Every structure is written in C-alpha cells, then in structure tokens.
Amino acid sequence: MRKLGPGIARTAAVLAGGLAMVVVAASPAMADTSQSTASALQINLVGGGLASSGSASATNDGTTESISGNTNPPLSVLGGQTVITAGVLGQAVRAFNDGTSAACAGVLGSAGAITIGAGGVCTATQGSEVSLNLGTNGLATISLVADAVYASCTATSSPSATGSASLVNARIVSTLLGVSTTLLSLPANPAPNTGLSVAGLLNLTLNGQSSPTAGQLNVTALSLSALGGTLAEVTIGSATCGPNAVAPPIPVIPLAGAPIALGLSALAASTGGVLLHRRRRARNRS
Structure with missing residues (x-):
C-alpha cells in the first residue's frame, strides 16, 4: 500500500x-487616551454679566490628537468690558499618543505668549506689563498688575496629575491722583490653595487646585472675589488635565x-x- x-x-x-x-x-492591542482643557480669563462684571475668553480642549484616542477652541483668543472675545484693555490671552492644550496631556492658561502683557513644548512643559514668554482694572475704592482705582499670571498642569494614564501656578511680578495696586501704592505683593509660585486678602476690599485664592477624580486635576492661577459691590470678580488661568486612561481593547x-x-x-x-x-x-x- x-x-x-x-x-x-x-x-x-x-x-x-x-x-x-x-x-x-x-x-487586545492597547492604546492610551488623554485630554486637557484651558481657559485664560473669566470676569464677573460689576452690575452683572460675564466676559469669558472661552476655552480650548485637546483629546487623543491613542492614535490621533484633536484640538478645538481658540488657543490664542483676541481680547475682543471679552466684549466691551473695561477690566483688561491690553495684553494677551493664552490657553494652550496638548493630548499626546502615550496617554499624557498638558494645559496652560492665563494672561500676559502685550507681545507675550504661552506655549507647550516637549514633554508637556508650559513656557510663558513675557511681554510688557498687563493691568486689570478691578474697580474703584472711593477715589482710588484698584488694579491687578503683573508681567504674567498663568496655571499649568500635566497628567498621565497611570493615573497621575500635577499642576502649578506662576504669578510673575504680580501685585494689587491702588492708584490715587496718579500715585500708585502696592497694597499686596503676590508670591511668584504659591502653594496650592493659598488664600490672601486685602482688608475690606478683596479675597484671593492663588494656585487653586482640586481633583474631581483620580488622575484629573483642575488648577486656577488666581481667583479674586470682591468684598464690596464696586469691584469685579476675576478668574485667571484655569487648566484641567485628565483623566487619562488605557483605552478599551482593540482586537487584531x-x-x-x-x-x-x-x-x-x-x-x-x-x-x-x-x-x-x-x-x-x-x-x-x-
């Protein structure tokens, strides 16, 4: 056979x-997702109304980054308010393929810029001084003056997130008959949730931080609340990173x-x- x-x-x-x-x-082939959001400035106007720079957002599904919103909005988006009349609004966002994300937002003087570089590092190129007119106290004008005020954050899919605030040469100033007096000098790198005040005028929170969920962090460079009804309420530099996570499995x-x-x-x-x-x-x- x-x-x-x-x-x-x-x-x-x-x-x-x-x-x-x-x-x-x-x-399954695994891919990490990431996300971030940034908003430069919000103003609660005296007498009611809100002026906002809007926000920019970045997302990544593990292969493709998508960015929406305006990363460099013009001051005209704030409408006819008189709190800030010169300067730069920056709200930079990135979401990378490896499950990391970064955001950076705030205000700078004219010709300044906020960018996010390699590794999600936020860089602020300073321009001239920026001034925010907060209102009046009697005959004096109260202002926030600085070279730059901004917040930044980064997050990973581990999950983890970190953030900080930078206030460059920032101070609360009273101006009467052309003479300026510094009422309060603000720390350049305040600890999270630092509270300060100007007696009878303002309450301030510097480097406000909160974590709604694991791996997510909200950072606000400066929020200012008026004690009276003649000053504006201002929030400068809000950045949110995460939560980033391992994406659902994608079978070959x-x-x-x-x-x-x-x-x-x-x-x-x-x-x-x-x-x-x-x-x-x-x-x-x-």
Whole structure:
C-alpha cells in the first residue's frame, strides 16, 4: 500500500499551529487616551454679566490628537468690558499618543505668549506689563498688575496629575491722583490653595487646585472675589488635565471573526491528527 507523504501531515500541523498563533495574536492591542482643557480669563462684571475668553480642549484616542477652541483668543472675545484693555490671552492644550496631556492658561502683557513644548512643559514668554482694572475704592482705582499670571498642569494614564501656578511680578495696586501704592505683593509660585486678602476690599485664592477624580486635576492661577459691590470678580488661568486612561481593547481579529479563526484552527489541528494517524496505520501494514 502507498504510504502517505510526510509533507502532508507536516503541513497540516504547521497550519494548525499558525492559526493558533493568529488567534493568540488577536489578544487586545492597547492604546492610551488623554485630554486637557484651558481657559485664560473669566470676569464677573460689576452690575452683572460675564466676559469669558472661552476655552480650548485637546483629546487623543491613542492614535490621533484633536484640538478645538481658540488657543490664542483676541481680547475682543471679552466684549466691551473695561477690566483688561491690553495684553494677551493664552490657553494652550496638548493630548499626546502615550496617554499624557498638558494645559496652560492665563494672561500676559502685550507681545507675550504661552506655549507647550516637549514633554508637556508650559513656557510663558513675557511681554510688557498687563493691568486689570478691578474697580474703584472711593477715589482710588484698584488694579491687578503683573508681567504674567498663568496655571499649568500635566497628567498621565497611570493615573497621575500635577499642576502649578506662576504669578510673575504680580501685585494689587491702588492708584490715587496718579500715585500708585502696592497694597499686596503676590508670591511668584504659591502653594496650592493659598488664600490672601486685602482688608475690606478683596479675597484671593492663588494656585487653586482640586481633583474631581483620580488622575484629573483642575488648577486656577488666581481667583479674586470682591468684598464690596464696586469691584469685579476675576478668574485667571484655569487648566484641567485628565483623566487619562488605557483605552478599551482593540482586537487584531474583529470579534465577529474570532469564532471563524478558532474553528479553522481546530479544523486544521483535527486534519493534522487524522493524517498522522493514517500515516502510522500505513506503516504498520507495510
């Protein structure tokens, strides 16, 4: 009797093993998602109304970054308010493919800029001095004056998040008959949730931080609340990073095709077994 060729059995075994490896390779491919949001300035106007710079947002599904909103809004978005009449609004955002994200937002003097570089590092290029007119106290004008005021944050999918606030040469100033007096000098790198006040006028929170969920951080460089009704309320530099996370698994073989792949693997293995059995029987008869 003619013997079965060893190549047939060997081919069947290789086919079974190969299909099994394809099914193993169908184990999920993982991708990290990331997100961030930034808003430069919000003003609650005296007498009611809100002036806002809006916000910019970045998201990443693990392969593609999408950015929406205006990262460098003009002052005209604030409408006819008179709190800030010169300067730069910055609200930079990034969401990277590796599950990290960054945001940076605030106000700077004219010709200044806020950017996010490699590794999510926020950089503020200072311009001239910026002044926010907060209102009047008697005959004196109360202002916030600074070279730059901004917040920054970063987050990872581990999950973790960090943030900080930078107030460059920032101070509360009273101006009467052309003479300016510093009422309060603000720290350049305040600790989280630092509270300060100007007696009878203002309450301030510097580097306000909150974490609504694990791996998410909200940072506000400066929020200022008036004690009376003649001063504006201002929020400068709000940045939010995260939560970033490992995305749902994406199978190499679509789930609908997995049973077919498994069936083919089982069929190949079964065929290989039958051929090997026939080969042994043929040997024994010869």
